[in-house]
Amino acid sequence: EVQLVESGGGLVQPGGSLRLSCAASGFTFSSYSMNWVRQAPGKGLEWVSYISSSSSTIYYADSVKGRFTISRDNAKNSLYLQMNSLRAEDTAVYYCARGGGLTETAYFDYWGQGTLVTVSS
């Protein structure tokens, strides 16, 4: 059974940093691209970042470019999101999601349960 479990969320002050983790199991992690998607309270879904299976290709949404860094450790079956210079508008539930198709960029076929990040003083 495919499982994605996020951790690392919490309350942080504006300008602060936080590192999210996503532990994957039930599939060959190193064969799949991965993504971070966020959802602000009461709002829709916003794609945040993409990383290919080998980490050779990385994309970011404009809203986080230069502040967030995505990475993965295929030996540990783990995905990460380092978030720096956090702003109030980064407050959201952050989901990790697996890229499902055969192409480099694909739909998201499995999602974690999410971890809440709150940026507030």
Next chain:
Amino acid sequence: DIQMTQSPSTLSASVGDRVTITCRASQSISSWLAWYQQKPGKAPKLLIYDASSLESGVPSRFSGSGSGTEFTLTISSLQPDDFATYYCQQYDSYFTFGPGTKVDIK
């Protein structure tokens, strides 16, 4: 950047109704479109990918169609478990979600 729109934003329907949600892309995305269902407090669930392919385990009352810039998600006979918010997503160029369509009880 590719922008996605959905209509309607809210849809009130009854059990047994046929429901159609429309998604439009600001430029052609071929068939690189997915549909997701999300219930309150839960992660989104993939329903349809490549515009019309049904994800494994998803009931056959869900179907998708379209290509280019206009797409539809149809629920042939709405069931109690289907009251939720539905999002389209393009993956032709990076990734963009539509704003969502909430299906509630009439």
